[in-house]
Amino acid sequence: MSFQQIMGQDIAKKMLQSALRNHTVSHAYVFSGPPGSGQMKMAQTFAKALFCEQRTDDACGECLSCRKVEHGNHPDLHIVEPDGASIKIDQIRGLQRLFSYKSENSNPKVYIVQQADTMTVQAANSLLKFLEEPQLPVVGILISQNGQALLPTIQSRTQMVPFHALHPEVMMQELIGEGYTTALVRSVVHIASGLEACREILQQNWFAEIRNVVLQLVKESMSRGSSSIILAQQKIFKTGLSEHLDTLFHLFHLWFRDMLHFRYGRHESIVFIDHLESVSKLAITRSTEQWVSYMDLAANCRKKLRFNVNGQLCVEQLLVGLSDTSGSITV
Known part of the structure; x- marks a missing residue:
């Protein structure tokens, strides 16, 4: 893979390729941004x-060094991952021992620390010493959801490279191009x-x-004589779908937001566009304020799940709330 094959992140690519071209590669970087x-x-x-034998500002993907990285067996590249919930001092010490030996060629040795913000205090202090006194030409890459969570002393000795969440439209075009169903991709x-996270979900039958x-629940819960709670028991709690309640509430939230998009004429933003006829009929049955209250209710149910509130109670609360047309929903 070359830089050009990585979607988005133009700022990061520009920073890194400029350093490669100008021979100004830093001894350590922090790649800071959301997962995915x-x-x-x-x-x-x-x-x-850095290792490539053919190019100076990118990876050719064909030379022996590039192929070794691709296959995970380049002797000068080392990856550190959390051992359990954290990266421990022994892992950093082990890295230091590996880097006490010279590289096989003139290239620097490279290490990548995944989830660097999980380092214990002892591990972080040990890495700090390594950053201050590298024994050999070395390039370190610390990957973190929040670079500001690292020790200030580590931040001051590294170059911050910002990463941003990919825009949904960008991901949508890529995934549809790969052959995934448009309706599922939009969600x-x-x-x-x-x-990667999108692909993993799309490959599971439970998402569809x-x-x-x-x-089904939206249409049932908003009809007279609703039996949506019985339907939920049959379709969710008597099946394996009960393991995915967070996704269920998230999809409810997206549906309610679609009602607002329709009411304000933003059809291009509607997620459930394959059900536009249903959206158009339901959107006018509630006020804007009521749709917003339903969004709040779905978000609150997701929050309760994280605090281990019984999932079935959360679903029932949501469905009962949807039958309330007064707009005064307790969340």
């Missing part, structure tokens, strides 16, 4: 470019962070199933 924004792919591509890009259940 491509930090690891960028780190591996940067390492390949998943608003739920998952990054292309739970999306259909949401559509």
Whole structure:
């Protein structure tokens, strides 16, 4: 993979390629941004470019060094991942021992620390010493959701490279081009962070199933004589879909937001565009304030799940709330 094959992150690519061209590569970087924004792919591509035998500002992907990185067996590239919930001091010490030996060629040694913000205090202090006194030419890449969470002393000795979440439209074009169903793609890009996470969900049968259940429950809960709670028990809690309640509430939230998009004429932003006829009929049955209150209710149910509130109670609360047409919903 070359820099050009990585979607988005133009600022990061410009910074790294400029350093490669001008021979001003820093001894350490922090790739800071949300999960799924491509930090690891960028780190591996940067390492390949540093080792590449054919190009100076990118990875050719064909030379022996590039292929070794691709296959995970380049002797001068080392990756550190959390051991359990954190990166521990022994892992950093082990890295230091590996880097006490000279490289096989004139290239620097490269290390990548994933989830660097999980380092224990002892590990972070040990890495700091390594940053201050590298024994050999070395390039470090620390990957973090929030670079500001690292020790200030580490931040001051590294170059911050910002990463941003990919725009849903960008991910949508890529995934549809890969052959995934358009209707599912329009939903998943608003739920998952990054292309890999989207692909992982799209490859699971449960996502299409739970999306259909949401559509059934919305229509049922807003009709007279609603039996939506019974339907939820049959379709969710007597199946494996009960493991994906966070996604269910997220999809409900997107549906309610679609009602607002329709009311304000923003049809291009509607997620459930494959059900536009239903959207158009339902959108006018509630006021803007009521749709907003339903969005708040769905968001609150997701929040309660994180605090281990019983999932079935959360679903029932949502469905009961949808039958309230007064607009005064307690969240």
